[in-house]
Amino acid sequence: MLRLHELTMRFGALNAVDGVSLSVGEGERRALIGPNGAGKSTLFAMIAGALRPSGGTIEFDGQDVTGLPEHRRARRGIARTFQHSSLFAGLSCAENVALAVRARRGLGMRAWLGSGRNMDIKREVTGYLDLMELSEERPAGALSHGEARRLEVAMALAQQPRLLLLDEPAAGMSSAESARFAELIQNLDTTLLIVEHDLDVVFAVASHVTVLASGKVIADGSPAEIKASAEVERVYLGTAKEIWC
Numbered sequence: 001m002l003r004l005h006e007l008t009m010r011f012g013a014l015n016a017v018d019g020v021s022l023s024v025g026e027g028e029r030r031a032l033i034g035p036n037g038a039g040k041s042t043l044f045a046m047i048a049g050a051l052r053p054s055g056g057t058i059e060f061d062g063q064d065v066t067g068l069p070e071h072r073r074a075r076r077g078i079a080r081t082f083q084h085s086s087l088f089a090g091l092s093c094a095e096n097v098a099l100a101v102r103a104r105r106g107l108g109m110r111a112w113l114g115s116g117r118n119m120d121i122k123r124e125v126t127g128y129l130d131l132m133e134l135s136e137e138r139p140a141g142a143l144s145h146g147e148a149r150r151l152e153v154a155m156a157l158a159q160q161p162r163l164l165l166l167d168e169p170a171a172g173m174s175s176a177e178s179a180r181f182a183e184l185i186q187n188l189d190t191t192l193l194i195v196e197h198d199l200d201v202v203f204a205v206a207s208h209v210t211v212l213a214s215g216k217v218i219a220d221g222s223p224a225e226i227k228a229s230a231e232v233e234r235v236y237l238g239t240a241k242e243i244w245c
């Protein structure tokens with residue numbers, strides 16, 4: 001579904017992402033991990049379309065999307081969440097998700113409750129909120145941090161993405177919140193690419209893990225392979241574990 005070939009991002013003399021090639025298959029849940037400054041966010045931004053690569057290509061669903069802006073990638077089925085909240089605090093959970101559903105369907109924002117079509121939207125909204133265990137009527141501004149992040153995922157799901165990109169979704173969550181979040185994400189059947197520092201979340205959610213360091217892929221495999229990798233253990237999970245967070 002997603003194929004990166006020799007993807008590179010240079011900032012002046014720095015190769016923040018340095019010739020990364022990787023493929024994500026349909027149905028995979030891929031985690032990108034690595035220490036601070038490894039290039040994860042930069043790689044994520046290039047995949048989402050927020051940053052134009054200095055070199056290399058990005059293929060989505062067999063098509064070269066390297067030059068496409070973010071909104072056109074979104075139309076092809078790539079949805080993302082942001083590190084910072086993108087919710088409307090004064091609207092309820094249902095209203096926030098309804099906005100995303102209506103945007104996907106190309107509908108206006110006026111007169112959005114009442115008609116037959118709106119019942120159809122309402123059913124769809126309820127489905128996404130149920131997946132993320134959120135109640136319809138609560139104002140987004142009254143949600144806990146963990147609930148707000150789940151609402152952002154519900155809004156991304158409302159785009160019916162083929163590939164969902166999650167940018168540090170568990171950042172700032174308590175350990176109880178992040179454990180629940182991981183369970184909910186595991187139940188999604190969307191192909192997923194997640195950048196995350198919380199390794200408990202990563203190993204609970206991911207089917208595949210890619211480890212970046214200094215802009216390069218240093219390991220790639222199943223969670224069990226990554227945990228067992230002497231190289232990853234030596235550099236990150238063991239002696240230098242403190243640099244992860």
Ligand SMILES: Nc1ncnc2c1ncn2[C@@H]1O[C@H](COP(=O)(O)OP(=O)(O)OP(=O)(O)O)[C@@H](O)[C@H]1O
Pocket residue numbers: 011014016034035036037038039040041042043
């Ligand atoms: N806009 C920019 N201009 C210059 N350098 C940048 C820019 N964005 C990122 N960098 C540098 O690129 C390198 C990779 O940064 P990036 O944020 O992608 O790493 P990361 O793995 O996401 O780190 P973290 O885990 O701390 O978020 C770092 O050295 C960073 O300082």
